[in-house]
Amino acid sequence: MNREDFPMLNEDIVFFDNGATTLKPKIVVDKMVEYLQNYTSNIHRGDYDAAIKTNKAYDGVRKIISEFVNCREDEVIFTSGSTMSLNMVVFGYMKKHLKKGDEVIITKAEHASNVLPWLKISKELGITVKYAELDENMELTIDNLEKAITEKTKVISIAQVTNVIGDVRDVKAIGKLCQERGILFNVDGAQSVPHMKVDFTESNMDFLSFSGHKMCGPTGVGVLIVKRELMDEMEPLCYGGGMNQTFEADGTYELKVGPSKFEAGTPPIAEVIGLGEAVKYLQGIGMDNIHAHEIKLKKLLVSELKKIPNIILYNTNSNSGILAFNIDGVFAQDSSVYLNNYNIYVRAGNHCAKILKDEMKIKNTVRVSMYLYNNEEDVLKLVDALKRSEDIFRVVI
């Protein structure tokens, strides 16, 4: 879909590394360049025309995001990306509210950004990080999640879509469970928000994190949605201009209320404006259409790869455009170097989910992750390259 919107696709490449980052449509880049070239100014300070235009463009993106994931405008905080968002949840909110003996449930399929902050505060606070069991497909079932819950469980912190297996967690059901049990629900939406309709309010999420660059937007910008009634209880990790109401020489100070409290300093203005344009672009195509398109391509890829005897597939069932595989007997990085020779861009490694190896019994895989601009031709090019992979070492050495 919409391949003509992406200048990078004018080169003869197959871009299958969308779990890592996505290509940018020209309209997103143009929107950013327009700000940078024609009305550069800081936000919330100037009284001149360009500054007023910048304010309007920047603040307007909060509304775009709120409509995109169904939350209130004053629940939208701009961050530098999902990693920062998740760290803000753990160090800004949880560190203040959790106490010794409390339990946090995550899984072994989580990205490093939803593991390491927890491990860090677990040592500091004496809380326990529990891993809900994954099933034989390395997916999280509601039953297994319920089994992990005890009366000490205070938080469930999971990705809506995991970045290696690509399983889609039923956040609506989990949100309901959390609401009934009085558990905070923290969702890593880095791999879900770009690919499907996500509803913050309906799913009873308390926190939702995602990144701009994984959804046709620029790098350096992300979002943290925080339920409004929790936001005032969250502490900023960064102090400075733009986030304070007043401060005095005697040491007294007052911080702003709402998202601004968490956006100290000059924010990435061009990037926020670019993100807004990216969201409008995705909405124009339709999130349901994007998801259905990726599923269709994944099904084609799985059915074709199953015909090749030396390809080992790991997550054929998951309902997203992510597929992890290996060429039998070949180290994942050699496979990705081989595919690069055919201008096919994939990712090799543990994909920042280093503890998933305990479940998968394998450390490294090749990951194909799709997006709206991939097509059947891309899939068949990959299949064709893998069919010819008996000569892999002639190519990579």
Next chain:
Amino acid sequence: MDSNLRREIILDNYQNPLNKGLVKDDDYLKINSNNDSCIDNLDFMMKIEDGKVIDIHFDGEACAISTSASSILIRNLLGKDVDEVEKILNNYKKMINEEDYDKELLGELNVYDQLQPNRKNCALLPSVAIEKMLGEVTK
């Protein structure tokens, strides 16, 4: 070097690496070596006696370049004085980084004289590990 011969040497060392597999012996220096930029992850152990490197083993998961380079490097270093080993490692590093180097010193290691830029760290992984272990000794 003829590209077929180059490939044959690398592939042979990847598929049948020398001294892959660690030994249980506390007299060995030990180190883990991994690359930030890729996913190679290898453990190395080395024994030095009377100023000579008498044994090196390695194990772990790594690509064809890292694994074969470990094998060839070990073959080239075994039995040599520490000074000589340092000289070889230094020249190897220069070759990989496309600086002037002494070809004569490197023997079979010359197969890596035309690496793609994204494989340089792979080739350097064993030499970095061995250099670090030598650093521990000469501290």
